[in-house]
Amino acid sequence: MLAKRIQPMVSQARRLYVELMFQVMGRALQAVSEVDDAVKKETQALPAGFLFEMMVMPNGPRLIVEHTGLGRLHYHGASAPRPVDLSIQFKHIAHAFLVLSFQEKTAVAFANDRMLVDGDISYAVRMTRVLNRLESFILPKLIAERAVKEYPSNLHLPHKLISAVRIYLKVATNFVETVRA
Amino acid sequence: MTQKYYEFFCPVKVIAGKSALEHIPYELTGLAAKRPMIVTDKGVRAAGLLDPVIAACEESGLEIVTIYDDVPPDSSTTVVRDIAGIYRQEKCDSIIAVGGGSAIDTGKAVNILVSEGGDDIAKYSGAGVIKHPLKPFFVVPTTAGTGSEVTSVAVITDEAKGVKLPFTSSFLLPNAAIIDPRMTLTLPPHITAATAMDAMTHAVEAFTCMAKNPLSDAYATAAVKKVSRSLLSVMDNPKDVDGRLELAQASTMAGIAFSNSMVGLVHALGHATGAICHLPHGLCMSLYLPYVLEYNLETIREPLGDLLLSLEGPEVFSATPAARRAEASISALRKLRDQLHKRCQLPRTLKETGKVSEDQRNQIAEMALDDGAIMFNPKEVSLEDARAVLQRAWA
Ligand SMILES: [Fe+2]
Numbered sequence: 001m002l003a004k005r006i007q008p009m010v011s012q013a014r015r016l017y018v019e020l021m022f023q024v025m026g027r028a029l030q031a032v033s034e035v036d037d038a039v040k041k042e043t044q045a046l047p048a049g050f051l052f053e054m055m056v057m058p059n060g061p062r063l064i065v066e067h068t069g070l071g072r073l074h075y076h077g078a079s080a081p082r083p084v085d086l087s088i089q090f091k092h093i094a095h096a097f098l099v100l101s102f103q104e105k106t107a108v109a110f111a112n113d114r115m116l117v118d119g120d121i122s123y124a125v126r127m128t129r130v131l132n133r134l135e136s137f138i139l140p141k142l143i144a145e146r147a148v149k150e151y152p153s154n155l156h157l158p159h160k161l162i163s164a165v166r167i168y169l170k171v172a173t174n175f176v177e178t179v180r181a
Numbered sequence: 182m183t184q185k186y187y188e189f190f191c192p193v194k195v196i197a198g199k200s201a202l203e204h205i206p207y208e209l210t211g212l213a214a215k216r217p218m219i220v221t222d223k224g225v226r227a228a229g230l231l232d233p234v235i236a237a238c239e240e241s242g243l244e245i246v247t248i249y250d251d252v253p254p255d256s257s258t259t260v261v262r263d264i265a266g267i268y269r270q271e272k273c274d275s276i277i278a279v280g281g282g283s284a285i286d287t288g289k290a291v292n293i294l295v296s297e298g299g300d301d302i303a304k305y306s307g308a309g310v311i312k313h314p315l316k317p318f319f320v321v322p323t324t325a326g327t328g329s330e331v332t333s334v335a336v337i338t339d340e341a342k343g344v345k346l347p348f349t350s351s352f353l354l355p356n357a358a359i360i361d362p363r364m365t366l367t368l369p370p371h372i373t374a375a376t377a378m379d380a381m382t383h384a385v386e387a388f389t390c391m392a393k394n395p396l397s398d399a400y401a402t403a404a405v406k407k408v409s410r411s412l413l414s415v416m417d418n419p420k421d422v423d424g425r426l427e428l429a430q431a432s433t434m435a436g437i438a439f440s441n442s443m444v445g446l447v448h449a450l451g452h453a454t455g456a457i458c459h460l461p462h463g464l465c466m467s468l469y470l471p472y473v474l475e476y477n478l479e480t481i482r483e484p485l486g487d488l489l490l491s492l493e494g495p496e497v498f499s500a501t502p503a504a505r506r507a508e509a510s511i512s513a514l515r516k517l518r519d520q521l522h523k524r525c526q527l528p529r530t531l532k533e534t535g536k537v538s539e540d541q542r543n544q545i546a547e548m549a550l551d552d553g554a555i556m557f558n559p560k561e562v563s564l565e566d567a568r569a570v571l572q573r574a575w576a
Contacts, residue, residue, distance in 0.1 A: 045551075107391060107556060107557070108391060110556055110557070111390075111391040111392035111442075111443065111556075111557055112186045112187060112188075112392070113186075113187070113188045114186075116308060116309070117308065118307065118308060118309075119307075121347070121553035122551035122552065122553065124553070124556075125550070125551055125552065125553060125555055125556050126551065128556060132561070
């Protein structure tokens, strides 16, 4: 009986969390593409105007970023200006929650059939690496190790701290800008 | 609560063994198919491999309506459209693909067009585009390696755009795979070796990569055991019917394993090398396998050690201390490669291929990093890592 009443709250909380994480990630993707060379190297290979989406099936939360050129990513929020080029789709909000709460690594989620790729698989491989890099930047090492296949060895603490601060700052300003706008 | 989750799917009826081809008419009739078309290539026809298929059907009063025998090694959208045209013109109602990877992929793509309609196969490219079951489709593999008879993928080249179009749908899976040892009896030694090593690699990668699961593990270990036991004896005695059947079954089992649990870095490097240096897929697999296992070693120590039982049998397994088994598995594979090199000069290093220049290695590394298979490799691979593996594989 209690379960019946609690369930909607749990699923609403889960949905809110996923929506919030998508926003944080969208902004962080934009920020990290401006400060991190390893990410830039990956994103530079994407065509300019390339739209990347992560979403929850069938019509759940989504995050859209665009490669505007020279490796820079631009966060579009939850709506795309035109049909997307690459979409990573979680089969269920519960699976998105597992990944975005860092209980299941992105690569493991792919391996476990939690999500689908619609679009060029080589771009999906690239974006997975970008997401891994992002996760290891914005999370404390302990959690990041759980979220990515391998914690990058070239991510030393001072560098990480400096970069993370810059990313957090950028995320924060972006949040403020959005609120103002 | 366990964090493990997996999916496993293989609805293909496997018809295997002596006189398997003679089951085709019965199986077709069971699906109400009366007018089959054969899709194959010139090599298969020249080797006389169609004769037993046609005879098996005719003896049961089932007429093969038409035969398309001009599938190229890299099938294209034009070829697919042409074959679909013939299928419609001849009012066929089913497809039998006889051949290796290319003929099978072509058969899958033709089936999409003749079932879904239209002339533009590119329209159906991607994952999950096809929503309905297709026409009755049978596959008779003539190589023992690709496992395409049990995979839900087809790759067709779009010549005009110069891109490879992938098609994925469980509806691409054939209704039945017919494994008859007569089909692989005349495979030349170097193709026998390379394709068997492709099957071996499918099994080893399925067993050691990220998406491994208990069901695919069972298929993978059984496939490794069959290849280990039969490959060299078939190399020494090509007419060994039982050995040939073992290899053909191993290929199908490895196909079932990897189509459910994916492959890893060996395939990523192999796909890139195939595209850049035009080396056969199986050869690349055999070449890279031990070097990639060495690279992955610390992340796959346990499963790789377990494989020693399938590779070398119970005596060697129990005589090897648990801590040394993973290395012993790699040695077993190296030993097998040395034997194959002795028998048919199957290259073990990039240098031995004589077809790869040192500066192509960078290109291979970069291209491998974009390959979908790299996503399932148990260890994260950077450009430097890929270069290092290629360096080790050089000589
Ligand atoms: Fe393969």
